[in-house]
Amino acid sequence: MAESFLPQKDEIRRRLEGRYVGAVPHNQALGLRVVDYRPEHLSLALPYRADLVGNPETEVLHGGCITSLIDATCGGAVIMSLAAPRRIATLDLRIDYVRPALPHQEVICGAHCYKVTRHVAFVRAKAHHGDKANPIATASGTFVIFPDEGRRTEDGVPK
C-alpha cells in the first residue's frame, strides 16, 4: 500500500503496530501488520499462511481469520477516532463475503470509523487483495466505548 516516505510516518506506524498487534496476542499470532493509518481510518494486513487455510482443496484462508482481521481493524479504526485512549468492545460485526478469496495472497482490511457518539462507535470496512474497488468482503460493526476510568467527563470523545 502507501509507501512511507517520511521517517516520522514509519515511526508512528511502528508504534501503532506495537499497540494493535504487539499488545494483542491473537493479532500477533496471525502476524497482522499495519499497512496504513490516518484519523478515523486504519488498514491492517493478514499475510497468507498455510496453517490458516480453511479448505485445503482451494487453499483459501478460513473465514475465521478474516473475521479476526476485520474485527481487529474495525476496533483499531475506533481507537484512531478517539482523542484519549479508552477501552472498547465489539457490540456486533456483520461480514458479507461478496466474492471468493484467492489462495496465496495476503488479505488487507481497510476500516473507517464514520461516527463516534459518547458511548458507541460505528465502523465500515472492506477486505481485499490490494484492489479496494474489488473487495472479497464488506463489513459493518458497532463498538461500545467504556467511560474513562480516571475522568468521567466526555472530553475524550470528539464531536
Add this chain to the structure above:
Amino acid sequence: MRLRDAVVDLRQTGDFTSLQEAIPYARFMGISGELVDDEVIGRMRYSDHLVGNANVPALHGGTLGALMESTAIFKLLWHGETTAIPKTINITVEYLRGARPQDVFARAEFTRRGRRVANVRVFAYQDDPDCPIAVATAHFLLVQD
C-alpha cells in the same frame, strides 16, 4: 486425509477428528467438533494465542466468530449429503459478554435449510449453555458435488 474423505469419514463414524485434522486453521485454533446426545457441539480449546485483551483478560472477538462459523459448517456437513464445504455468504456476530480465558463451546440451529441456502443461528458459551457469550446469524451457500 483429503477433506472430502474426512467428511465421508465423519458421516460414517460421527467422529470429527479427521475433519479437524484436514482443516489447517481448525488445528491452529484448537477448534473441533463432537456429538453430544446427537447434537453437534463445537469446541475451541483455550490457548494463550487466542487472547485479544491481555489486561481484562478476554478472548479475541474474531476467535468467537471463527468458532461459531466452524460449528455451523460442522453441523451442515454432519446433516448434509454432499462432501463439498458450504460457502459462507455472510455472518453477523453479536457479542454479549466478555469471553474468559478458558474453553468456548458452540451450538448451532438451522432456522431454515433449503437446497441452496442454509440459515443458521449459533450460540457460543463457556460454563452455562443457557448463558451465551456471543450469538451469530449466518447464511451459507450449499455447494453441490
